[in-house]
Amino acid sequence: MYRLIALLLLSACVAAPKTVVVGRYRAPDAPMYSNAVMDQNRLVGTWSQVAAFGGEGCKPGGAEISRGAGGLQIRYRLCESGVQMAAAGTMASETVGRFAVPGQPGPWWILWADGDYRTLVVGSPNGRLGFILNRGPFPPDRLKAARDIFEWNGYDPRGLVVY
Template identity: 50%
Template structure:
């Protein structure tokens, strides 16, 4: 009997081992918002949280539709640095976009919309490699219920929310 139970217990113990963190998220599945119309993010957003953002002040982003599709003017505090990108975004899939111009790392990676609330007031963007994650909001301060929802989405997508800085 022990010969049958011991291997099963070892298998369970192995499957619950913590995932290795790279950047700000563990390796594993990550999901973009597949049903969102990217035009919904048009407008001005204020940065209200980011990973490893000690040392700089929050920024924001303004998304615009233009003749080529979508563009952004962004100044974000990510990983303790103030980073800027202004230019086109190539829509690369459902809820996914990539800067089409020269952007500084980690902004040069594919951005995934992980969540947007039903009224399009709070937006969570992350990267599959975990190099950055950010919460953007429009229309004033971020209410506690949407902060909790945004944190839950980040955690569900493998982010270490203990490293999230909220302003």
């Protein structure tokens, strides 16, 4: 009996693992659509994070996408739900515009890319992430389009933090 009590007391002293709370930024019953006509090869290059849901609490990051033997490769550091997330590896294509990305709480769906592939709107069906990646200047018309795309896919655009 004393051993059981001692074991319970000892287990209470062990620190629980830190859990990162991830927000849900979209209505769970809202339909969501990925960009089914995109050219995945045009994703290659350097991207800067210009906005994110839950983007308070950390600095914006970016991503480097390249071609590799196993397909598209990514190295990123992004602010997601107020937490810096970083990883590298293969962006496994689930279908056109949908990727499994290492270290992420859900798949990346490319919801929209402008015609010249300067801006990407990225979300996830589970609503745990949503952000905008960009190359070069980020004019107000593309920000408005990105907000509209998020709203179309069930996100509340008022929660988008623009850096």
